[in-house]
Amino acid sequence: MLLSSLVGKTAIVTGGGTGIGKGITELLVKQGCKVAIASRSLQKVETAAQEFNHKYKTGEGHVIPYQCDIRKSDQVEEMLDSLTSTHGPIDYLVNNGGGQFIMPAEMISPNGWDAVVNTNLRGTFFLTQSVFKKCMKENGGSIVNILMELHGGWPGFAHSVSARAGVEALSKTLAVEWGEYGVSVNNVIPGIIYSDTAVQNYGPFGPKMFREAKKQVPVGRLGTPEDIAVAVVFMLTAPYVTGHSLVVDGGSSLGTVHWWNTVNGMLTGKVKPDDP
Ligand SMILES: CCCCCCCCCCC/C=C/C(=O)SCCNC(=O)CCNC(=O)[C@H](O)C(C)(C)COP(=O)(O)OP(=O)(O)OC[C@H]1O[C@@H](n2cnc3c(N)ncnc32)[C@H](O)[C@@H]1OP(=O)(O)O
Numbered sequence: 465m466l467l468s469s470l471v472g473k474t475a476i477v478t479g480g481g482t483g484i485g486k487g488i489t490e491l492l493v494k495q496g497c498k499v500a501i502a503s504r505s506l507q508k509v510e511t512a513a514q515e516f517n518h519k520y521k522t523g524e525g526h527v528i529p530y531q532c533d534i535r536k537s538d539q540v541e542e543m544l545d546s547l548t549s550t551h552g553p554i555d556y557l558v559n560n561g562g563g564q565f566i567m568p569a570e571m572i573s574p575n576g577w578d579a580v581v582n583t584n585l586r587g588t589f590f591l592t593q594s595v596f597k598k599c600m601k602e603n604g605g606s607i608v609n610i611l612m613e614l615h616g617g618w619p620g621f622a623h624s625v626s627a628r629a630g631v632e633a634l635s636k637t638l639a640v641e642w643g644e645y646g647v648s649v650n651n652v653i654p655g656i657i658y659s660d661t662a663v664q665n666y667g668p669f670g671p672k673m674f675r676e677a678k679k680q681v682p683v684g685r686l687g688t689p690e691d692i693a694v695a696v697v698f699m700l701t702a703p704y705v706t707g708h709s710l711v712v713d714g715g716s717s718l719g720t721v722h723w724w725n726t727v728n729g730m731l732t733g734k735v736k737p738d739d740p
């Protein structure tokens with residue numbers, strides 16, 4: 465089924481060439497959207513664009529790759545000028561590009577802090593501001609920011625959670641400031657989402673970390689980029705929902721799966737009274 469509101473619309477997905485962003489891009493292009501995907505590596509976005517433009521060549525949607533580091537305002541402006549002059553105003557913006565490296569707070573250097581905060585907070589803000597000024601102030605639109613779970617903090621990710629908490633507050637603020645222009649601003653908060661690129665980012669311990677994380681998920685599996693994509697498309701196409709955060713984590717933030725495993729083990733006889 466095609467969502468008629470998406471056909472012919474123009475979207476930007478940052479980090480759209482890999483992982484979660486690639487899943488979002490595929491769902492949008494399948495629904496007939498023109499999707500600009502932007503990241504630092506031209507090769508990553510070109511490869512994904514070729515794949516989707518071939519796979520969906522008979523549909524109305526297509527993918528346009530851009531080399532763009534969201535921290536660099538000249539690259540952001542160049543991309544927006546090129547995209548809008550060829551494809552018209554931007555209807556949807558998905559701020560997905562970003563991430564971090566894992567490090568105890570006491571060891572994060574000023575450069576490391578700046579690299580992560582400038583990507584996830586500053587880059588997100590100034591791309592969003594430019595899209596609003598160039599397009600959405602006049603034509604309306606929808607913005608979705610991809611965050612990470614914040615309620616329990618994230619040991620090892622002090623720089624990134626600080627930036628994401630900033631974006632969460634930013635989304636609520638912009639939802640109010642830009643509501644009168646027909647612009648909605650929401651957040652999607654992924655749980656642990658498996659993709660080759662996400663796992664690789666954590667080096668040799670990546671596979672073990674993701675395997676361990678699975679034990680915390682009540683639905684019994686890690687999330688997929690497609691799980692996030694459906695939530696993003698919902699947020700993009702629901703203009704009366706604004707200033708909200710949608711958690712997509714298979715129930716892991718409920719935090720009670722260990723308790724249930726113990727209780728269930730007792731009830732089914734798998735856990736014995738004298739087990740350590
Ligand atoms: C029961 C257990 C459960 C545990 C479950 C855990 C599961 C894993 C986590 C799940 C959550 C997943 C969240 C995700 O976000 S997955 C996304 C994966 N992808 C990314 O994160 C991509 C991120 N990359 C970037 O955005 C950039 O590369 C980054 C901002 C990180 C860096 O920017 P840049 O490349 O421009 O940086 P520079 O090379 O210029 O370096 C600047 C300073 O930063 C330091 N740095 C950079 N990278 C690293 C690194 N990998 N390790 C350490 N330090 C790094 C660098 O040294 C510079 O600082 P100094 O000048 O002081 O040296």
Ligand SMILES: NC(=O)C1=CN([C@@H]2O[C@H](COP(=O)(O)OP(=O)(O)OC[C@H]3O[C@@H](n4cnc5c(N)ncnc54)[C@H](OP(=O)(O)O)[C@@H]3O)[C@@H](O)[C@H]2O)C=CC1
Nearest residue numbers: 479482483484503504505533534561562563656657661662
């Ligand atoms: N996977 C997970 O479990 C979770 C992921 N997230 C968040 O979801 C988002 C996507 O992550 P995921 O798909 O898992 O991992 P990926 O590593 O596959 O995605 C990160 C993407 O961001 C792009 N990117 C990084 N820095 C920049 C920049 N300065 N300018 C433009 N693009 C940039 C990367 O492309 P390039 O390297 O070419 O620039 C890459 O495509 C990230 O913000 C991540 O932190 C949040 C919670 C959990």
